[in-house]
Amino acid sequence: MLVRARNPLNIGAAARAMSNFGYTDLRVVNDYDVPFQDARSAIDAAPVLESAKQFATVAEAVADCTLVYGTTALGERRLLHPVELLRDAQPFVHGADGRVAILFGSEKTGLSAEEMSHCHRLLTIPMHQGGVSMNLGQAVAVCLYEMIREGAEPQRPLPPTPLAATGEEVTRMETLLSEMLEESGYAHRYPANMRDDTQRRMVRRMTLHREDVEAWMGVLRQVLWKLRKG
Amino acid sequence: MLVRARNPLNIGAAARAMSNFGYTDLRVVNDYDVPFQDARSAIDAAPVLESAKQFATVAEAVADCTLVYGTTALGERRLLHPVELLRDAQPFVHGADGRVAILFGSEKTGLSAEEMSHCHRLLTIPMHQGGVSMNLGQAVAVCLYEMIREGAEPQRPLPPTPLAATGEEVTRMETLLSEMLEESGYAHRYPANMRDDTQRRMVRRMTLHREDVEAWMGVLRQVLWKLRKG
Numbered sequence: 438m439l440v441r442a443r444n445p446l447n448i449g450a451a452a453r454a455m456s457n458f459g460y461t462d463l464r465v466v467n468d469y470d471v472p473f474q475d476a477r478s479a480i481d482a483a484p485v486l487e488s489a490k491q492f493a494t495v496a497e498a499v500a501d502c503t504l505v506y507g508t509t510a511l512g513e514r515r516l517l518h519p520v521e522l523l524r525d526a527q528p529f530v531h532g533a534d535g536r537v538a539i540l541f542g543s544e545k546t547g548l549s550a551e552e553m554s555h556c557h558r559l560l561t562i563p564m565h566q567g568g569v570s571m572n573l574g575q576a577v578a579v580c581l582y583e584m585i586r587e588g589a590e591p592q593r594p595l596p597p598t599p600l601a602a603t604g605e606e607v608t609r610m611e612t613l614l615s616e617m618l619e620e621s622g623y624a625h626r627y628p629a630n631m632r633d634d635t636q637r638r639m640v641r642r643m644t645l646h647r648e649d650v651e652a653w654m655g656v657l658r659q660v661l662w663k664l665r666k667g
Numbered sequence: 668m669l670v671r672a673r674n675p676l677n678i679g680a681a682a683r684a685m686s687n688f689g690y691t692d693l694r695v696v697n698d699y700d701v702p703f704q705d706a707r708s709a710i711d712a713a714p715v716l717e718s719a720k721q722f723a724t725v726a727e728a729v730a731d732c733t734l735v736y737g738t739t740a741l742g743e744r745r746l747l748h749p750v751e752l753l754r755d756a757q758p759f760v761h762g763a764d765g766r767v768a769i770l771f772g773s774e775k776t777g778l779s780a781e782e783m784s785h786c787h788r789l790l791t792i793p794m795h796q797g798g799v800s801m802n803l804g805q806a807v808a809v810c811l812y813e814m815i816r817e818g819a820e821p822q823r824p825l826p827p828t829p830l831a832a833t834g835e836e837v838t839r840m841e842t843l844l845s846e847m848l849e850e851s852g853y854a855h856r857y858p859a860n861m862r863d864d865t866q867r868r869m870v871r872r873m874t875l876h877r878e879d880v881e882a883w884m885g886v887l888r889q890v891l892w893k894l895r896k897g
Contacts, residue, residue, distance in 0.1 A: 456804055459795030511823040521826045524816055560811070563819030565689030575684055575808035578801075582792070582809045583816075586754055589793030593741040595750045 438465045438498055440552055441543035442573060450574025450645035451541070452489065453482035458581040463489035464498045464538070495540070495555045503535030507548050507556035508580065511571060512549065518559045523583050526560035530584055536667040544573050606650045611640050620664040637666055668728055670696045670782055672774035672803060680804025681771070683712035683717065688811040693719035694728045694768070725770070725785045733765030737778050737786035738810065740800060744780065748789045753813050756790035760814060771809055774803050829876035836880045841870050843887040850894040 442448050452463055455656050466578065470491070492498035499505045506526060509516060521529070530537050540556060542548035553559065562571060571579075573576055602610075614636065618624045624631045645653070672678050672695065682693055693715050700721070722728035729735045739746060751759070760767050768787060770780035783789065786839060792801060792809055801809075832840075845866065848854045854861045875883070 450805070453802055457792075457794045457801050457805075500699070505737065511821060511825070516826045519828050520821075522819060522821060522825075524819070547775060561821055561825075562687075563815065564822045565685045565815075566822050571687050572680060572683055572804065572808070574802065575680070575687075578805035578809050579812045585793065585795075586813075589752060589754070591750075591752060591791055592794045592796050595752075595791075596746045598749050651855050658881060 438463070438466065438538045438540045440466045440495060440498075440548060441541055442467070442541070443544055444573075447544060447573040449482065449486065450572075451577040452485040454574055454578035454581055456482040456485045457578070460581055460586050461485055463486060464492060465489060466492045466495055466498045468493060493568070495552050499537055499538050499540075499555055502538040504529065504533040504537045504558075505556045506530065506537065506539045507553045507559045508539065508541050508576065509553075509559045509561050510547060510564075511561050512547065516553075516559060518553065518556060518558040520561055523560050523562050523580060527583055528588070541573060541576060542611065544570075599648060602645045602647045602650040606647060607640055607645065610645075610650050610654050610657070611636060613654055613661065614640065617657050617661050617664070620661060668696065668723060668725075668768045668770045669803070670693045670728075670778060672697070672771070673774055674803075677774060677803040679712065679716065680802075681807040682715040684804055684808035684811055686712040687808070688717045688815050691715055691718060692813055694722060695719060696722045696725055696728050698723060703755040706797075715771065725782050729768050729770075729785055731766055734759065734763040734767045734788075735786045736760065736767065736769045737783045737789045738769065738771050738806065739789045739791050740777060740794075741791050742777065746783075746789060748783065748786060750789040750791055753792050753810060757790070757813055757817070759788065770804060771803060774800075775883050782816050829878060832875045832877045832880040836877060837841055837870055837875065839879050840875075840887070841866060843884055844870065847887050847891050847894065850891060 439448060439451055442451070448465065455461065455463055461484070490498075506529075507518070509520065511520070530539075539560075540548060540552065542552065548556075560580075562576060564571065583601075615624075615631075618631065669678060672681070678695060685691065689816055691714070711864070720728075734872065736759075737748070739750065760769075762818075769790075770778060770782065776848055778786075792806060794801065845854075845861075848861065860866075
């Protein structure tokens with residue numbers, strides 16, 4: 438819920454963040470009509486903007502909500518509400534029994550005391566001390582990310598993790614490596630580096646995948662062939 | 668690290684997100700000079716932009732990094748890297764032994780296969796299935812939020828949580844409430860609602876704070892005074 442957002446681009450950016458994280462019910466509280474109308478035509482995330490509702494007051498906008506969170510940058514104003522870090526607000530939002538609203542104030546001044554008085558609780562995004570104020574669209578994105586974070590699944594299946602090579606596969610590669618070190622004269626020149634356990638550790642630190650073991654064995658075989666032929 | 672970011676406003680937005688979360692080392696990989704220079708003058712977060720470095724290639728930009736993460740929206744392209752959800756990438760970033768880079772590709776096409784080949788791992792921000800592509804500044808904000816999330820402290824001390832009322836305080840209020848219900852004639856009219864345990868539950872469901880108990884007792888006393896006087 439955006440209260441007195443002044444910049445239509447920010448309304449569009451908030452709608453886009455909602456769309457990214459699967460939220461659709463955008464509400465805008467404004468005493469005039471302009472930025473909302475501009476945002477409608479400005480950006481993608483069109484379905485969220487099309488179904489967005491405009492209200493004249495916070496009271497009307499939250500009328501059907503059972504839990505209302507206000508966002509605050511913890512400025513100088515004395516806050517008369519419980520305030521949580523964003524990550525600690527998430528269980529309250531998920532545990533709520535009905536519709537939950539998260540209110541974002543205007544870019545310049547945030548939520549007024551009057552607007553906050555419609556909230557049950559406040560949340561704050563933890564930021565660096567000297568940080569400048571947060572961009573409205575980014576604040577919406579970060580809050581909604583936190584809300585979906587815990588149960589999140591990737592939007593498409595993740596590619597299978599490459600299979601790690603087994604001990605046997607690594608050992609076969611090690612044998613070829615030893616042969617190459619012998620044939621190339623390395624073993625003769627640096628006999629101290631030829632201890633079995635030294636080589637074994639060096640190869641295992643590479644934490645090779647099965648496919649990579651195959652590829653490296655191809656390389657080693659080719660080099661061995663060339664060394665033996667030459 | 669922004670690779671081929673086209674829109675100077677996005678570079679500014681990324682710098683602002685970095686500043687918000689306490690990161691300062693912005694690197695931009697671009698084969699031409701324009702957007703970076705525009706961003707410099709465009710937005711606040713000036714210190715991050717001023718100290719930002721420009722590189723011609725990804726290889727040069729990551730030369731001093733020991734872990735390089737690429738970001739991906741899991742498009743159609745076959746990915747040849749391990750991919751984690753953002754929340755699962757955080758331990759790798761924090762556990763790394765040296766400088767870590769997170770690469771963001773261009774707004775339109777993301778990272779190319781060549782650019783990804785400089786990465787050790789990939790991460791993806793979990794998004795809604797039908798979601799439009801994510802705004803670059805928002806993606807940077809969400810990734811950096813995840814990185815600071817766990818150890819985050821509020822940028823200013825949170826206001827003290829209001830003290831919950833004790834059983835004794837609540838009981839004192841309950842006594843005044845009972846007196847008001849008697850004096851007003853409510854007890855006579857709805858005797859079924861006057862059971863002690865009914866009233867006790869109703870008051871306790873309000874989970875009152877100490878200050879609020881005081882305030883409500885003031886109200887009840889005033890009403891009682893008026894009822895008795897009338």
